[in-house]
Amino acid sequence: MASIKDVAAEAGVSVATVSRALNGHPSVSPAARARVLAAVETLGYRPNAVARSLRTDQTRTLGLVISDVMNPYFTELARSVEEEARALGYSVIIGNADERPDLQDHHVTTLLDRRIDGLLVSPTDGGSPRMLEAARAGTPMVFVDRWIPGVDVPVVRSDGRAAVRDLVAHLHGLGHRRLAIIAGPAATTTGRERVDAFREALAAYGLPLPDAYIGQGDFQAGSGRRVTEGFLDLPEPPEVVFAADNLMALGALDAVRARGLRVPEDIGLAAFDDIPWFLHTGPPVTAIAQPTRDLGRAAVRALVERIAGRAGASVTLPARLVVRRSCGEPDGTTPHQSPSPVRRSTP
Amino acid sequence: MASIKDVAAEAGVSVATVSRALNGHPSVSPAARARVLAAVETLGYRPNAVARSLRTDQTRTLGLVISDVMNPYFTELARSVEEEARALGYSVIIGNADERPDLQDHHVTTLLDRRIDGLLVSPTDGGSPRMLEAARAGTPMVFVDRWIPGVDVPVVRSDGRAAVRDLVAHLHGLGHRRLAIIAGPAATTTGRERVDAFREALAAYGLPLPDAYIGQGDFQAGSGRRVTEGFLDLPEPPEVVFAADNLMALGALDAVRARGLRVPEDIGLAAFDDIPWFLHTGPPVTAIAQPTRDLGRAAVRALVERIAGRAGASVTLPARLVVRRSCGEPDGTTPHQSPSPVRRSTP
C-alpha cells in the first residue's frame, strides 16, 4: 500500500507538502497541490488512518455498547447513531453486550484500547469498575436509554411515565382491573422505572400491584415466556400482561399460544417499545413507542459536544402510547381522557 | 493516559523490557516481569492499540459490510460473525449499506483506511470499483450471503434450491397452481438465484411463471407492499406469493391487510429467510430458513484463513423449508414427498 513517502517521491515534493496539500493547509502553491493530487491519483493513495490517529490523538470513531443487537429497538438505535455520526464525520464501532456484564466490560475495554474519541453506553448493569473508571478518567461518554445513577455523565433517554399512565387509563377503560407486569432486571434503570411508572399509574386508579403480578424478567424472550407461564398458573391470572420490552412480549405471546389461549380474548398483552413487527403479530400489539431515531441523534450530538470539551446536555424525550388490538377491541370511542396525544393505529 | 514509557519509568526498566514482559517474550527475568506487572497495575496501563497496529501492521479487526442492519437476517448474521471473531481474538466493525451502493462504498473505503485485517461483504450491487480494486489489491476478503461473480474471493452462502423445490412441492400439494414471486434486485446474486430456483421448481410441476407473476422488489418492506398490491390488482391474482426475503414478506402482509383480505384464505404467503417473528405473525409464516449462525461462523473462519495467507475455502450450506400456516392449513398428513428434511413447526 502506497504511503505518504511514495506520494512525495512521485510528486517531487516533501512529505510535509503532501500532508499540507491533502489537509487543505493554506500555504501550498497551486502547482505543488496539483502535482500532489496527480500523484495521489496515479498511486491510488489513501492516508493511513492508524498513523494519523497516533499522531493527532483522535480516531474520529465513536464506540457504542448496546445491551442486545437482536432487539429491534437497539438495532434501530444503533442505526440512527451511525447515521448521525456519519453526518458528523465519525465512524461507529458497535459492541453487543447481549445483556451480559462481562461482555459489556470486554467491549468497553477493547474500545478504550482503540482510543475511540467517545463512548455511548446503554449499561447492562449497575456499572462495571472499568466503565466507572473510564467515566472518571474523563473519557467523553454519554448514556443512552439506560444510565447509571451517581455518575456525572449526560443521559439521553425517553420518559415513558406519561405513556404508561395512558396505557393504564386505556386498560382501565376497557374494563381490565387485574394488571400484571413482566419487569426488566432491577440492575437497569429502565427495568426499575417501568415498574415504578406502572405501579404509580395503577395507584391513580386505586388498583393494587401485588407481588404475584410482578414477574422478574431479563429483557430476553425466554424470560417473558417463563414469567407469563407463571402468571397463567396463578389461581387468579391477570387480565392483561404488560411486558417491559418487546422481546419479553414476544415470549409472552409464545407462552399464551403454547397453552392454546388467545390474545386478547383470554389474556391481554401490551409492551414497552414499539417495533414494526407488532403491526403484524396476531393480534397487533398495543405498545409504547419511543422516539428511537431522535434518541440516537441526540445522543451522538451530546457526545460530540463532550468530545469538543463542552458540557453536552442530558435529553429526555417523551414516549407515546400506540393502541392496537392486543388488550381488547376498543369500542370505537376514545377509551379514556388523556392530556397527552394518543395515536390510534389499526392496520 | 499512561504510556509504555511511564510504565518503564515506574518499573525502573526500559520500554523494551516492558513490551517483552507484556507480550510473553521468553527472555525476561521473573523479577523484571513482576516489577513491570506491578507498575502496570498501579498506573492502570493499557497498551495503545493504535500505536501497536501502526508498528505491527495488523489491527486484529475485521470489517463487515452488510446490506441492511434492520433486516433480522443480517442482524443475526452480524451477531454470529462478531461472536466467532471475538473467539478468534478479532474485533468487528460493522458497516450498514442500507442497500445503497454509495453507502457500501463509503464503508468499504473507511474500513480500508483503518487498515482492517480482513473484509466480509454482502454486496448490495454488482461490485463497486473500490471493492473490486480492494479484492485485486489483495485485501483478505470473503463474500457472505451474496457475492460477485468473476471475482476471486471465497463465498460463504446458503443454497436454497432444494428448499425452494420443497416449498413448491408443498404448495402444489395444497392445490395451489398460480404462484407468484416478489424478487430481489437483479444486481444481487440472491435476487437472481431465488427467482431461478423458483422458476425451475415450478417447471418440474409443469407450472409456468408468467412475467406478471414476477414482481421486482428491492429487499425492503415498501417494495413488497407495492408489488403485492400489483398482484392483487391483476385480473387473475396469484394464489400464493413467495417473497424473496423477510422484509418484503412483511410488506406483502401489509398490503393484504390493507385490502381487508386474509392470509391464507384469500392469498397465501411464503418467505425466504426465517426469523423469530414469523412464528408470531397472523398467521405464522411458512419460510425457508438459512443456517445463519453457521454462515457467520464459516465466513469468519474462511476470512481468518485468508488473513493467515492460506486459501480460505468457499462454503455452501443448505437451507430448509419450515412449514407453517400462511399457505393454507396442511391436512395433517405429509403434504408432499421430499427426500430432504422438512420440519413442521406449529406454535
Added chain:
DNA sequence: ATCCTCCGTGTAATCGATTCCACGAGGAGG
C-alpha cells in the same frame, strides 16, 4: 584460568502520518 555461549537488558530504528521550526526567494517599503 580462559574462552565461548547464552541470557537479560538497553539503545535505537521503525511504522505513517502531522506539525514546529528554519530557510531561501521574492516583493514591498524606505
Added chain:
DNA sequence: CCTCCTCGTGGAATCGATTACACGGAGGAT
C-alpha cells in the same frame, strides 16, 4: 540598494508501540 516581511517549502521531531542489534555478566567447557 538595503532591509524586512511573507510565502512556500523541506528537515526533523513526535505520537506509542515492537524488535533488531549490541553489550555486559554469569556459567560451562576445556
